[in-house]
Amino acid sequence: MSEIKGKKRENQGFDNKLEIGLFPAKVVAINPTIQEYKDILGIELKEDSKAADYLGEKDGNTTLRIDFWLKETKREVLKKVTFFLEDKERENKDQTKKQYINITGNSSWASDESSLPSWFTKTDYKVAHSGESDLYDFMRYWLGDLDFRSEETKVYQEWKTLMKGNLNALKEQIDGGFDTPFISMAIVKTVEKDGETKQYQGVYNKAFLPEYALKQFRLVDYHKPEVQEALKRKDPKKLGAHEKFVLSFIGEYGCKEEYLFKDIQEYDPSQSIVATNKTLEPDSAEY
Numbered sequence: 397m398s399e400i401k402g403k404k405r406e407n408q409g410f411d412n413k414l415e416i417g418l419f420p421a422k423v424v425a426i427n428p429t430i431q432e433y434k435d436i437l438g439i440e441l442k443e444d445s446k447a448a449d450y451l452g453e454k455d456g457n458t459t460l461r462i463d464f465w466l467k468e469t470k471r472e473v474l475k476k477v478t479f480f481l482e483d484k485e486r487e488n489k490d491q492t493k494k495q496y497i498n499i500t501g502n503s504s505w506a507s508d509e510s511s512l513p514s515w516f517t518k519t520d521y522k523v524a525h526s527g528e529s530d531l532y533d534f535m536r537y538w539l540g541d542l543d544f545r546s547e548e549t550k551v552y553q554e555w556k557t558l559m560k561g562n563l564n565a566l567k568e569q570i571d572g573g574f575d576t577p578f579i580s581m582a583i584v585k586t587v588e589k590d591g592e593t594k595q596y597q598g599v600y601n602k603a604f605l606p607e608y609a610l611k612q613f614r615l616v617d618y619h620k621p622e623v624q625e626a627l628k629r630k631d632p633k634k635l636g637a638h639e640k641f642v643l644s645f646i647g648e649y650g651c652k653e654e655y656l657f658k659d660i661q662e663y664d665p666s667q668s669i670v671a672t673n674k675t676l677e678p679d680s681a682e683y
Contacts, residue, residue: 417660421466477599482526497524499552501532537604540576579605584654612638618657
């Protein structure tokens with residue numbers, strides 16, 4: 397029987413103030429039950445709380461919300477990064493390509509299997525489902541001591557098992573041999589709800605970094621337009637991991653919420669560097 401092992405974590409806090417910026421953290425819980433909320437996170441939930449209801453349905457498809465609870469390595473503060481999976485194959489907008497994923501967690505887009513690159517097909521692969529590649533991209537940083545370049549590496553989670561809410565294989569990795577600290581971005585989401593504009597704490601779920609990369613953001617201000625333009629002109633093959641991270645935020649399809657390429661700090665709307673007019677609908681996957 398699978399179980400979560402590790403020292404019980406005490407005096408942990410869930411800070412309700414909004415924060416923004418980069419922070420190092422470790423995974424301490426995944427889709428906790430109401431009892432695990434209390435025992436692991438120190439959060440008391442009512443017995444009828446919906447916070448621990450992770451399975452759902454959208455357009456007739458089964459959905460699964462996966463909450464990874466993170467504890468900052470420098471403070472006793474908890475934050476949550478969420479991934480949304482849906483039981484449908486992932487295609488581009490004009491339905492001319494599908495996304496594929498292999499057992500080492502790599503993904504690739506192609507019009508058909510014959511068009512996939514040879515490096516990708518050296519291991520078993522399949523058509524990816526909605527949200528699946530984001531989950532595996534995250535695992536590359538969470539399980540940072542796992543050699544993802546090896547063809548012997550297997551991180552793929554059996555889809556049918558996963559979509560029943562069975563996350564035992566993932567939970568077993570908490571405090572495991574591959575588990576490492578990593579860098580996440582705390583963001584602030586702006587939502588129009590019930591005629592009011594509200595802001596919520598979030599963690600960006602499409603870009604992460606190894607823990608050591610944080611020092612790069614203390615040396616260079618990546619919010620400066622001239623720095624960003626220089627990055628855009630740089631040969632992609634010569635970009636560092638932290639530079640690719642920055643480009644993933646500032647590109648056309650990047651982060652539309654409030655973020656900060658500096659150490660995490662309390663969010664001050666009057667001094668916000670990145671602003672957005674995007675409104676999230678309460679029933680959207682990003683909300």
